[in-house]
Amino acid sequence: MINSWEDIRAEVLRRIRAREWPPGDLIPNEEDLALEFGCARATVNRALRELALAGVLERRRKAGTRVAMLPVRKATLDIPLIRQEVEARGQSHGFQLLLQRETVPPVPVASRLGLAAGARLIYLETLHLADGQPFVFETRWLNPAVLPQPLPDFGQISANEWLLAHVSYTTGDIAFSAEEAGPREAEALGVAEGRALFITERTTWTAEAAITLVRLAHSPGYRVQTMV
Amino acid sequence: MINSWEDIRAEVLRRIRAREWPPGDLIPNEEDLALEFGCARATVNRALRELALAGVLERRRKAGTRVAMLPVRKATLDIPLIRQEVEARGQSHGFQLLLQRETVPPVPVASRLGLAAGARLIYLETLHLADGQPFVFETRWLNPAVLPQPLPDFGQISANEWLLAHVSYTTGDIAFSAEEAGPREAEALGVAEGRALFITERTTWTAEAAITLVRLAHSPGYRVQTMV
DNA sequence: GAGTGGTCTAGACCACCTC
């Protein structure tokens, strides 16, 4: 049989790209397509569902299935642990805890985490090394209210790996940007002030409250790459 | 009935997070789970397949289903058209074609596109505007060998939108990085040389050959954001 | 109200891979 759901997906995609079904067009419903391809409706459904997930089709009950007008392209990136990232390059990973203290965070941090003003957080500064060279400068705010006690020695285990193992989280967001190296970052990474650094910021939440906000300043030359 | 595939996904996720099924653990097979949840095996399959796709489970025929040791987190981001991106902010989009010429590209460009040395490409420089202010400085290499003729006036329609409408492409990759503004970028964007710019680079391919390589230098302050 | 996609079932066969 030549009609697996992947075959059907490929054929539908071909018709869209060949403009037999132009953008905005209503395509036949699942039952008709199943008839045409000589397969069960569930098989057509699987194929069309995948295409809708990829942003190629738009589906609504009763309204039917349309070719997306603006094919929003989606990219998926993996967010590995820094240790994995370093080891994947064939380098050895290490890190140094530069600073740890408990303090009241600045207002922007508290508000991004949705915390009352005056709540105390743990602040960490960590430098990650690849083959002994500075790789990432990490600044992190931790909400001790939602962490299991006792806390570990963050000089021995990196905060991220400890969190992964001991706190189950549900949602979060990631943002990427570019910023000039400030004095603290320049010193830690061993680069000139003002160099362009690739910045990753992540916020992590349990169902109830914020767990952590982390900012990673990557050494110059860092790239995030993905396949579409 | 409380056992939709989403319920089952949620319950499996709960057991993993509660460490009833710790990382690396082999979980019951689909048939046993179907029995336990009182549903069909296909329903369990759907739930576990989604979790495997999200990187929470690892599945292999005969070997069974295991809780992933290193839950590689995946983030999905949308890659909109620049025009959509500007309009989504409630601003008006415009652009200026600054430069167009046909020339032999530098070696790094040719090799990234997998072209023979000496092949001629079209080179474009475009400045995108949001409410009249510089937003993105775009430099683009186009492979005329795979483009439908005649080519449009790229001063009237942006290259990206024309490509979307007239060339069906199959694969590509995207990379993000941070770089200091060079003289050309600084002038076009109206910022000081050396400012940190967020850079997006995309390569696009048909099944046979490279279509385009585009580099977007975003104005300072630009962020790419996503939900996990 | 009615047409469409979303999901579930029970059963079957197959591809793959570990044992």
Place this chain on the structure above:
DNA sequence: AGGTGGTCTAGACCACTCT
């Protein structure tokens, strides 16, 4: 060789939403 996940079928009911 046999167990596991991957997929397909034929049918059914349901949820949504457009008319």
